[in-house]
Amino acid sequence: MDRPVFQPALEGGFVGRSVPRLEDLPMLTGSGRYAADISFPRELHMRVVRSSHAHARIVAIDASAARELPGCVAVWTSEDVADIPPIDFRPTRVQGLEPYRQPVLARGRVRYVGEPVAVVFAEDPYLAEDAADLVAMEVEELPVVLSADRGTEAAVIRKGYGDVAAAFAAAHAVVELDLAIGRHSGVPLETRGAIARYDAMRDVLELHGATKRPHANRDLLARMLAREPSSIHLYEGHVGGGFGVRGEIYPEDVLVCAAALRLGRPVKWIEDRRENLMACNHSREQRHRVRAAIDAEGRILGIDDEFFHDQGAYVRTHGARVADMTAGMLPGPYRVPAYRAIGHYRLTNKTPAATYRAPGRYEATFVCERLLDAIAAKIGIDRVEARRRNLIPKTEMPYARELDVIDTELVLDSGDYAGLLDKALARAGWPALQRELETRRAAGEAVGAGLAFFVEKSGLGPVDGARVSMAADGTFDVVTGAASLGQGVETVLAQIAADALGVDYRRVRVAHGCTDRIEQGYGSHASRTTVMTGSAVHIAATKLRENMQPGCSAQGSFKSEHMTYPYGAHIAVVKVDRETGGVAVERYLAAFDIGRAVNPRLVEGQIEGGVVQGLGGALLEEFVYDAQGSPLSVTLADYAMPTACEAPGIAVLLTEDAPSPLNPLGIKGAGEGGVNPVGAVIASAIDDALGVPGAVTRLPVTPARLVEIMRAERR
């Protein structure tokens, strides 16, 4: 075959261009392979029997009727999995969390509605559900705790620096707020799924439907099932949304693996929506009592925050990371000479919580930006001016904050915060917008604009690797330990490789999400893939170019001790219906500096999707429980996610003014800047529409709550 070995690369390269995605063809032609599309001959179907009690002692579980149902192969309760330890969390400096890990099946006690108490294995999913309905549980009800104001304190996160007491003693004024973020989470349209198969010939256990962190999950499963990691392989297919919740090890993942080994048949489990909303990680719910000490010009002298993190019933794989990141990231883009955060990480009788896109930061930015608005109101200055006076100047970059975030030192690597603020205000036409809103308010409309500035974190280390090789036909294989959550990993890594190799990106195949292709991998989370895996691919491809022959390959490894910190500003215009409490988002601008955008269109997609998710948490989404701890938001009719109909037009301003000095391409991660400040900016905009600074203290701002806010204001 006479193919040109080298296709001429695009002039100026592929990085920085919005080239079409390599992933799209199977999706657009209905040939995608999601978890439910994967089947094996002789597979069994697993159904989880879940607790309908929020807190109870298990007196007895009677599975005899289920076992007798024709087609039911096995029923397991906790005795059947007594040898499997509870699910571990990532290594952490936070001590004392071990007793609160979740067992794969409840032992002696159930602690939230939805907790797995038994599993049924049957010949088809209908029979599995029939059998599950026959499992009877006798319990003795126990008191339930549904607020982090109470609840077992599993850990306390303490962070801070400087003399907070002195800052408050010297303050010209103090602003003090009591703020709450509602319980909500990432809700992927594709629910979770896990298909396990044991191949006795190779002595390999396969788990299909993996994503996010296949290698780490392999190692965790190996420990729990007492197997060698090399005898377990995880495989990733297409993923219908990750958002932090998908791709962690949950009880169901362990159970399908154990069952495939013990029952000698492939085992498939596909989560249904009702399960998804009560079994998959929740997130976000925190209450903050926060104070800021300020001088006469509104400059921050100190921040003192005490917060209560509602973890739900168990510590899951993230440990206390969300509370940790909240405390670490709360000072945001501002100079804060003295800081103290005390986070009470408490257990309640709700679905356990963990990370959801911009974990800890959606919460922290809401708190920090509510403070900045309150400072502006207190001093009587414009909200923009309050931020200008406190932003860390470009000249002080890199800026080391005496804080750590998830066990890494917080060093803001680069940034021109004031510069981006100016650009965002200019793009929004801020002065003209203010005049327009004044006119409309004078005519009786409740319209307002909100502004929020934020710092994200991305590119979590410590290391990543890649292998690039040239095939005989002149194409290239890039093998990575990354995962794809649908965000365009293959395209972006191919663009980076193509430029280093000097070839067309369409000649580059990117492998990800398969533990049998590469020894180590760190998956896709924490906005790390383009930064970490991308850098490793760049290094490997650059090496290969030195000796580019068919059959040759090169390894690349990239280490980073510090994260990179992208930053942004969002501006929203809202209209409040004073009578119904309805909020319409009329306009939205998301400005974001990510150092260098490898594929701007994909970055814009990340931001727009994130903004819409953020609007969900700001206005619509909340996991509500009744007084007995029964979840009331277990369908998509009652858990109200925004749809395309609720999404406003979103303008994205991408800037590349502050490339990261920490990696060869200057990249910062782009996955979470869309969602991060949305709660903050919507709160600010509603305040402005009502003409009441500080009106919003609690998310989501539901119509009923907003009517109450307006009623209280009139009194």
Next chain:
Amino acid sequence: MKPPPFSYHDPQTIPDVIGLLQRLENNRLLAGGQSLMPMLNMRLVLPDHLIDLNKVEGLAYIRETGGALEIGAMTRQREIEFAGAVRERCPLMHEAILQVGHRQTRNRGTLGGSLCQLDPSAELVTVAAALDATVAVAGPKGTREIPFSKFPKTYMTPAIGPDELLTGARFPLWAKNHGHAFVEFARRHGDFAIVSAAALLEEDGAGKIKRASVTLGGVGPAPVRVKELERAIVGSAASDALFRDACEICRKIEAMQDVHAPSSYRQHLAAVLSRRALEKAHARIGGGRG
């Protein structure tokens, strides 16, 4: 999300349906399936027999006769949406149907399915109450008519016997120059309304309100005709103050509460939306565009 086992029946005629209803214990009728299928999948209903009405002849029609619009039980909501007779002669229903779910659900959802499901927030249920509709029910002893005010027996339960089925409904038409409005407040496009309000108004030659109908959906366990409000405005000339004051009565209606809103908020919305519906209906009298 998998239903338990059931037997499926697909009769072709109304007498066949009635025969099955008489013969089969623990049955459910399947119309458009937009509520029943999820309820089956979530095992909220556990029928032994599912009787599919989709092949039954003579249940899908829209016709104007004797000052009323007659619509068959299996008429798809999407057909109602596009029917000229509905748009021209019963604009309240046209305005309401555009707020029923999404076009995908309207393609399958039927009039009869919605009326029998009797969700108190459902638009068509509220419209039927507003227009004083009559429903036709067929059973072993023939067909009988039930005024819609007597149709809801209890919460989400129609007054239909176990061997009867709804075949259609009759919606009396208002005078050609009447004003109408269907307004609702839902958290998202296509959601069931938290509260909806339907208003119909006719004026006499002297500019006084001659006839009024105000109905609230989503407040009580069934749609609420606010007769006291209707009486308070009939005989008076419309004004902002008249509507505002008269609608305050809606705050006293006993209201439901759920995950989306407490009862006090529903009562508040009832007053706001009934007033908005009346204002809009009044502006549309005689063909005004409101």
